[in-house]
Each structure stands twice: as C-alpha cells, then as structure tokens.
Amino acid sequence: MxxxxxxxxxxxxxxxxxxxxxxxxxxxxxxxxxxxxxxxxxxxxxxxxxxxxxxxxxxxxxxxxxxxxxxxxxxxxxxxxxxxxxxxxxxxxxxxxAPPADLVIVDGQEKAGKPTVTVRNLAPTRLAQGLASSAPLPLVPVLAESQRQKPASGYWLTEAGWRKYLAGHIPEADELVRSSxxxxxxxxxxxxxxxxxxxxxxxxxxxxxxxxxxxxxxxxxxxxxxxxxxxxxxxxxxxxxxxxxxxxxxxxxxxxxxADWQAPEPYYDDIVRARRCRLVLTTPGIFGSPLPPGEGPGVRAGWLPIGADASQRREDGAIRFDLHGVAGWIVSAAVPRFEVVSGWDLSQWQPKPAQRAAPTGSVWWLELDEGMTAEALRKLVERGLWQERDYDANPRRAEGFNRVAIARGT
Incomplete structure (x- = not known):
C-alpha cells in the first residue's frame, strides 16, 4: 500500500x-x-x-x-x-x-508568431551489412528524418502525453509543457x-x-x-x-x-502478448559501484540496469536481463550521458559516496522470454531495479533511485 x-x-x-x-x-x-x-x-x-x-x-x-x-x-x-x-x-x-531519451522534440518554423513543436521517436534499427559501429547491442536507436534539425530542451510531458507514450504512441505538441x-x-x-x-x-x-x-x-x-x-x-x-x-x-x-493520484497502469497484457517492451527510468539509476576517492566519475560504474548480465550474450550481441521474474534480452538502449549523484549524509555528517547514475528517461528495449506474465512485470515496477539484498542494506533504495516504468515496445 x-x-x-x-x-x-x-x-x-x-x-x-x-x-x-x-x-x-x-x-x-x-x-x-x-x-x-x-x-x-x-x-x-x-x-x-x-x-x-x-x-x-x-x-x-x-x-x-x-x-x-x-x-x-x-x-x-x-x-x-x-x-x-x-x-x-x-x-x-x-x-x-521528463521526456524519455527515445523522444526527440524539435522547434520548427514559426506560425502565427509561435514556433511549431514536433515530437519524433527513435526506432531500434539493425545497421546495414558491412556498416561497422561501436554500439554494444544489435539494434541502434535511429532517428529517421529527411532534414537535420537541432533537438530542443526544456519540455515536460503532461500526464496525457505520458499515457500515450506508455501505449507506444508519440505524444502531441499540446501534450508538452515548457519549463519556463x-x-x-x-x-x-x-x-x-x-x-x-x-x-x-x-x-x-x-x-x-x-x-x-x-x-x-x-x-x-x-x-x-x-x-x-x-x-x-x-x-x-x-x-x-x-x-x-x-x-x-x-x-x-x-x-x-x-493527493488523490494514481500512476497510470501500463499495458501489461499487450506487452506480454507482443513479448516486447521498453524499460524507462523515472528516477536516476545507480547501477555501478561508488567511485573510489580521487578517481574521476564513471571509472567502474556501468550503463546497464541492475538485472543485466553482460557476460551472457546472444549470438547477435543482445545482453541477458533477469530481475524479479522478468527475463529477456536487451537489444537496444538510449542512455544519455551519465550524471553523478552524491549528497550529504546527516547521520555521518559527511558527503555520501559519489556514484555514477543513468539519467531519468534512459530507455532499454527488451525482447521478453516466452511465458512472461503481467504479474512479473508489475512486480518489477513495484520493486524497482534493485536486487533483493539491496532492500536490507542499500540506503539509496529507500531514497527512490532506480525506479522504472514499462512501456510498449516500438
């Protein structure tokens, strides 16, 4: 409750x-x-x-x-x-x-004195044969456009836009709010x-x-x-x-x-039938070890969510994911540049360890195993991207990090 x-x-x-x-x-x-x-x-x-x-x-x-x-x-x-x-x-x-990383917002030409805003999405795409890339996963999130445009920042999704995103659709311009x-x-x-x-x-x-x-x-x-x-x-x-x-x-x-508010219910049954989904961070994700004193950020931390095992790979390079009964393969990812999370520990009267974090809105595309259930997906959202042992020992769990939503795959 x-x-x-x-x-x-x-x-x-x-x-x-x-x-x-x-x-x-x-x-x-x-x-x-x-x-x-x-x-x-x-x-x-x-x-x-x-x-x-x-x-x-x-x-x-x-x-x-x-x-x-x-x-x-x-x-x-x-x-x-x-x-x-x-x-x-x-x-x-x-x-x-915050707009997920697989959405791209663009301010276009002005009409009636106001800039037109369009929202596009990245689509996981297999690169053409012979085209080399350093991407660690088999599919690369690609933005297909006929003319290059600079993405705009400073927008937020309304609840209607978020529900549309969870359903696998692209939000409209009137479902955005400016930071200003x-x-x-x-x-x-x-x-x-x-x-x-x-x-x-x-x-x-x-x-x-x-x-x-x-x-x-x-x-x-x-x-x-x-x-x-x-x-x-x-x-x-x-x-x-x-x-x-x-x-x-x-x-x-x-x-x-x-507040009389409930988070929107994802489309679990549709996701189970399609066996595809997107994991979307709704708070920053701390997936690596604390940074050693004196070392720069990101030396030992990773971009893969808890539950991913980079040592288990499919023939095409997909990475195994298994957490709270949700199992499958990570086939693509859109993870912006890391941020560093620390803070002040009042009980110890000292800074908290600096840790590399995947930003809110980071996205991973999953292909789910057969036999997946809506109950397992629901449990993953309820528990967050934490191992069971973290519930007894990791204070960051109680602080609200590593929370995730599940959207339909695209």
Missing part, C-alpha cells in the same frame, strides 16, 4: 545539485527536479519529528523507527515515485514527466561565514540559483492556472497529510497536502 502527497513550496527553494559552491566567487546551480533523496529526507525527518524520536540518537543508530529502520539498515519506507507536478484550482493534481511555464530562476547572493565567530567572513561572497515555482497567486502576466510543486509516493510508511517539511537547502519550507 502506498500514499502520495503534493509538496507545495512556501518560498523559493535552493535545490542544490552535485557541484560544490560557497568559495569566494563561486556559483551554485539548482537542480529541477531535485534527486528523490531530497523528498525522502524531508519526509523521513518529518516522520521522526512526529514520533518524538531524538534525531541525534537516531543518526547514531541507537534508536530505530518502525517504518524507517535505522540509517544503516533501512526499514520499509521507500520512495516509489518523485516527480514535478502541478495542482489546478479544482484540486486535481497532474504529474509531469513551471518555474523561474532567481539569482541570490550569499555570504560565507567565519567558522569560529559564526559571523560574515570578509571577501567570501558567492552566488546561488533560487528556484521560484509558479503559483496561482503570483503576479504573473501569463496568468498561471496551477500551482507547481512535487509529487512524492511512498510505500511502507504512513505519511502526514498536512503540515510543513524542510525541502532543499537552507531549510526552506514546503507544505504537505494529501
């Missing part, structure tokens, strides 16, 4: 990414949406405060929470979805999705503090991006018809339905509101 809440910011947010800042003259970029660990930390802190548990004792592992466990051994609490979202005046909440309609960036200047006196240190000015999510009450000339916030779905815990949480840097506040 899971619960979903809408996190409504009460102020600008400092959603810090993976880059250090704070030195004189440095610049801190914000990450929208933040990693799901931001929502996990906010909600877990609220649960501990509501239970009256001493936070310092919990951090040292001296006290456990029935749903959170301990920092070293997570309990049943698991973030199963974390997305940008908007809430309309009638209370309806809509999740917004959802938030604005506000440059702020910060002052470094002297550690001894806790007062402003001379010559230590830095700048940082604040994120102002669009709200209906804002004096916006475009007249926003919705409040922009975040949707968080949690399994294995009872969430508060009202009250504040601290979200992001500098302890900025957001309000919790219970």
């Amino acid at each position: 899971s619960q979903t809440v809408f996190l409504d910011p009460l102020d600008v947010l400092f959603l810090r990414g993976n880059k250090l800042f704070g030195d004189p003259g440095s610049f801190g970029e914000s990450l929208v949406p933040p990693w799901p660990s931001a929502a996990a930390g906010a909600l877990r802190s609220r649960l501990l405060a509501d239970a009256g548990i001493d936070l310092a004792a919990f951090a040292r592992g001296e006290v456990s929470h029935p749903q959170l466990g301990t920092p070293q051994r997570p309990g049943t609490f698991t973030v199963t979805a974390f997305q940008l979202a908007r809430r309309f005046a009638d209370g309806r909440v809509e999740a917004l999705h 309609d959802l938030w604005a960036l506000d440059l702020r200047v910060g002052v470094g503090l002297d550690e001894a006196t806790r007062s402003a240190a001379e010559g230590r000015l830095f700048s940082v991006q604040a994120v102002a999510l669009r709200q209906r009450h804002h004096p916006d000339p475009r007249g926003a018809a919705f409040d922009t916030g975040f949707l968080a779905t949690v399994a294995g815990a009872t969430l508060p339905q009202t009250g504040p949480v601290r979200l992001g840097g500098d302890g900025r506040a957001a309000a919790i509101t219970g």
Whole structure:
C-alpha cells in the first residue's frame, strides 16, 4: 500500500545539485527536479519529528523507527515515485514527466508568431551489412528524418502525453509543457561565514540559483492556472497529510497536502502478448559501484540496469536481463550521458559516496522470454531495479533511485 502527497513550496527553494559552491566567487546551480533523496529526507525527518524520536540518537543508530529502520539498515519506507507536478484550482493534481531519451522534440518554423513543436521517436534499427559501429547491442536507436534539425530542451510531458507514450504512441505538441511555464530562476547572493565567530567572513561572497515555482497567486502576466510543486509516493510508511517539511537547502519550507493520484497502469497484457517492451527510468539509476576517492566519475560504474548480465550474450550481441521474474534480452538502449549523484549524509555528517547514475528517461528495449506474465512485470515496477539484498542494506533504495516504468515496445 502506498500514499502520495503534493509538496507545495512556501518560498523559493535552493535545490542544490552535485557541484560544490560557497568559495569566494563561486556559483551554485539548482537542480529541477531535485534527486528523490531530497523528498525522502524531508519526509523521513518529518516522520521522526512526529514520533518524538531524538534525531541525534537516531543518526547514531541507537534508536530505530518502525517504518524507517535505522540509517544503516533501512526499514520499509521507500520512495516509489518523485516527480514535478502541478495542482489546478479544482484540486486535481497532474504529474509531469521528463521526456524519455527515445523522444526527440524539435522547434520548427514559426506560425502565427509561435514556433511549431514536433515530437519524433527513435526506432531500434539493425545497421546495414558491412556498416561497422561501436554500439554494444544489435539494434541502434535511429532517428529517421529527411532534414537535420537541432533537438530542443526544456519540455515536460503532461500526464496525457505520458499515457500515450506508455501505449507506444508519440505524444502531441499540446501534450508538452515548457519549463519556463513551471518555474523561474532567481539569482541570490550569499555570504560565507567565519567558522569560529559564526559571523560574515570578509571577501567570501558567492552566488546561488533560487528556484521560484509558479503559483496561482503570483503576479504573473501569463496568468498561471496551477500551482507547481512535487509529487512524492511512498510505500511502507504512513505519511502526514498536512503540515510543513524542510525541502532543499537552507531549510526552506514546503507544505504537505494529501493527493488523490494514481500512476497510470501500463499495458501489461499487450506487452506480454507482443513479448516486447521498453524499460524507462523515472528516477536516476545507480547501477555501478561508488567511485573510489580521487578517481574521476564513471571509472567502474556501468550503463546497464541492475538485472543485466553482460557476460551472457546472444549470438547477435543482445545482453541477458533477469530481475524479479522478468527475463529477456536487451537489444537496444538510449542512455544519455551519465550524471553523478552524491549528497550529504546527516547521520555521518559527511558527503555520501559519489556514484555514477543513468539519467531519468534512459530507455532499454527488451525482447521478453516466452511465458512472461503481467504479474512479473508489475512486480518489477513495484520493486524497482534493485536486487533483493539491496532492500536490507542499500540506503539509496529507500531514497527512490532506480525506479522504472514499462512501456510498449516500438
């Protein structure tokens, strides 16, 4: 059983990414949406405060929470979805999705003063005989077009567009939302503090991006018809339905509101009959080992999802996949350039290990084995791309990483 809440910011947010800042003259970029660990930390802190548990004792592992466990051994609490979202005046909440990597959005020629937007998709294609490639899989995702155009960024899929994508269709232009309609960036200047006196240190000015999510009450000339916030779905815990949480840097506040929202049901029966599907990351995927201190990102980490075994290959080069009862062959992939995920561990008061992550929206095409069932596909989505042993030992599981959706194959 899971619960979903809408996190409504009460102020600008400092959603810090993976880059250090704070030195004189440095610049801190914000990450929208933040990693799901931001929502996990906010909600877990609220649960501990509501239970009256001493936070310092919990951090040292001296006290456990029935749903959170301990920092070293997570309990049943698991973030199963974390997305940008908007809430309309009638209370309806809509999740917004980052476009998957197999969709290409293009701004075309202007018509009636507005650029025309088109959406195309990549199709897994077997290269012609004699054409060599470094691609590690038998099919290469190809965009067939008669004229080269530069892809556009800064768009989000509406829920209608996401449902169409899961059904194996291409979303329409009116099923996209621009980032500029959802938030604005506000440059702020910060002052470094002297550690001894806790007062402003001379010559230590830095700048940082604040994120102002669009709200209906804002004096916006475009007249926003919705409040922009975040949707968080949690399994294995009872969430508060009202009250504040601290979200992001500098302890900025957001309000919790219970949300009547359900993720769209994928077309499991159709996928089983066709024996083809696409695995799509809905949060960043951490598939490799933590990076050794001093080493550059990506030295030992991989791009293949958990469940893939590169040592098992078909004659055509397809890679074996087997996880939570879903078995088949990875025949193609669209995985953008990696990002590095870390964060701050409050219990240990030190940075979390930096780990290479496949970005949200990464796609893998699978050919499924015979005898696959809808129940197995459903279990894979519920459990995420984690081995069973990770449920007892890996804190990143509870934080909401490695979540996946299953779409019809193309």
